[in-house]
Amino acid sequence: MGDGSTDDRDVLSHSALRHYVRDVCPRDYLDQLLDVVREHTDDDLPFYTDAVTAAFSDAVPVFARPRYVEFFWRCATTVPGYAARAVLANGPAESEGSEKLFRLWRSVHHDTAAADQILHHARDEAAHSRLFVRLTETAFPGFLSPESGDRLEWSLPDVRARPLVKTENPIPQEHLIDHLVQMNIGEIRTRLHMHLFAPVVFGLTPKRNKATTRRILEGLVRDEVRHIGYTAALMEGWARDGAAERIRRLYSGRLAIFNRITVEQTEAAVRDHGRGEFPDLIEL
Numbered sequence: 001m002g003d004g005s006t007d008d009r010d011v012l013s014h015s016a017l018r019h020y021v022r023d024v025c026p027r028d029y030l031d032q033l034l035d036v037v038r039e040h041t042d043d044d045l046p047f048y049t050d051a052v053t054a055a056f057s058d059a060v061p062v063f064a065r066p067r068y069v070e071f072f073w074r075c076a077t078t079v080p081g082y083a084a085r086a087v088l089a090n091g092p093a094e095s096e097g098s099e100k101l102f103r104l105w106r107s108v109h110h111d112t113a114a115a116d117q118i119l120h121h122a123r124d125e126a127a128h129s130r131l132f133v134r135l136t137e138t139a140f141p142g143f144l145s146p147e148s149g150d151r152l153e154w155s156l157p158d159v160r161a162r163p164l165v166k167t168e169n170p171i172p173q174e175h176l177i178d179h180l181v182q183m184n185i186g187e188i189r190t191r192l193h194m195h196l197f198a199p200v201v202f203g204l205t206p207k208r209n210k211a212t213t214r215r216i217l218e219g220l221v222r223d224e225v226r227h228i229g230y231t232a233a234l235m236e237g238w239a240r241d242g243a244a245e246r247i248r249r250l251y252s253g254r255l256a257i258f259n260r261i262t263v264e265q266t267e268a269a270v271r272d273h274g275r276g277e278f279p280d281l282i283e284l
Helices: 002-024 029-041 046-059 066-078 082-107 112-139 146-155 173-204 207-273
Strands: none
Touching (some): 029 173, 029 207, 066 082, 066 173, 066 207, 082 112, 112 173, 112 207, 173 207
């Protein structure tokens, strides 16, 4: 039974991997995402859809490829502590994002509607940074000591307590559009990352903590859709007002840069844990 049992486990593992990759990153992932965003905004978003679709067609970003999903599965299921570290790393990253958004809000003088949503987004990211620490503690008890978890939370800047004071020099409109194109692309990647690790994290969570883990994950995904939605709606409005070609060029150029950065960020993990099987993930 020894050999047969091992073979059976291998078959089950391969089957689980296939289902995971298919569910997280289906061939029509971008189309599905755009449908969700259009439903959220109650707008067909024709200009935004055209710009994002063209950019993804040109760059084929590594984070939207099935092999990227397969590599995460490999690491999360074979490298001790990998999934916990991946979750925890989002805490400082979200905190940094909240700082950038708050600085952007301070410089937006001419567009109250955009500024209000940027500030809301900045506050969301500050809350998320702490939620990722809590998620790590909930899903992976013992990975962090209570003291280290508390220290990490206290070390994260919190823009929610900042005085709401604008800068003296307002940001030009074209720079605001560029910033939010980059933010929108980043939120698209973050949403895919949430889908990437949510089933793994939930599966690894002790039974007693699963309800809390589910609530945190579902709340984070809802917020990501909202963030993609408001930036998409802003792009659509600006495109209708004459910035369509600028926005299209920005998406194409910024996604290509974003893809290069993602490849650079992935390279060390591929070399350390890929066993020579994922060279395509570090090739542009």
